[in-house]
Amino acid sequence: MSRSAANDHRPGALDDTVIEEGVKLRQPIQIGHNVQVEPIRFMAACVGIAGSTRIGSHCAIGGAARIWGHIEIADHVNISATAEVMKSITAARHLYRRTACCRGAPSGGKWVAHLRGIDALVRRVGIEKKLAAPGAQIKRKR
Numbered sequence: 001m002s003r004s005a006a007n008d009h010r011p012g013a014l015d016d017t018v019i020e021e022g023v024k025l026r027q028p029i030q031i032g033h034n035v036q037v038e039p040i041r042f043m044a045a046c047v048g049i050a051g052s053t054r055i056g057s058h059c060a061i062g063g064a065a066r067i068w069g070h071i072e073i074a075d076h077v078n079i080s081a082t083a084e085v086m087k088s089i090t091a092a093r094h095l096y097r098r099t100a101c102c103r104g105a106p107s108g109g110k111w112v113a114h115l116r117g118i119d120a121l122v123r124r125v126g127i128e129k130k131l132a133a134p135g136a137q138i139k140r141k142r
Contacts, residue, residue, distance in 0.1 A: 032069060044081065056092075086116065 017031055020039040029043055032051030043061045050069030055061075059073060062081030067073070071088040079085060080097035089096055 026063075038075070 015034045017033060017035045019025075019031070019035075019037045022039040022041075023037050024042045026043060026045045028045060030048045031037075032049055032053070034052045035049050036054045037049075038055060038057035038059075040057055041055065041059045041061070044063035044065075046064040047061050047067070048065075049055070049067045052070045053067055054072045055067075056073055056075035056077065058075055059077045059079070061067075061079045062083065064081055065079050065083045065085070067079075067085045068087075071085065073079075073085070073089045074092045076092045077089050078095045079089075080095065083097050085096060
């Protein structure tokens with residue numbers, strides 16, 4: 001693979017970045033340190049993969065997709081163009097597509113923390129609605 005096809009950010013900073021044989025890359029792609037890419041996969045142009053990420057086999061990653069660091073992507077996952085993957089994807093044969101809203105740099109970190117807490121908030125609101133229903137009882141452990 002030529003240097004123009006994929007840039008290895010800080011090679012060997014933690015562990016080596018490993019791109020298995022058979023991986024198909026469309027330049028330019030940014031791949032961080034300690035990334036492991038399993039064989040037989042396709043990455044379109046302008047994909048960014050942050051460090052310490054493991055990408056399973058038989059995956060397809062669309063153009064301009066962004067994959068955050070320290071996560072794992074299961075085998076047979078398809079990530080659409082411009083998607084932003086912030087958490088691990090554990091379901092095989094899964095299509096992941098989402099276009100992230102852009103926020104200014106000062107509030108960016110708070111916005112991401114907010115997004116990561118939405119699942120817990122939805123569960124909590126559902127429980128509170130059930131408890132607020134007429135005739136609902138709270139069972140307490142003694």
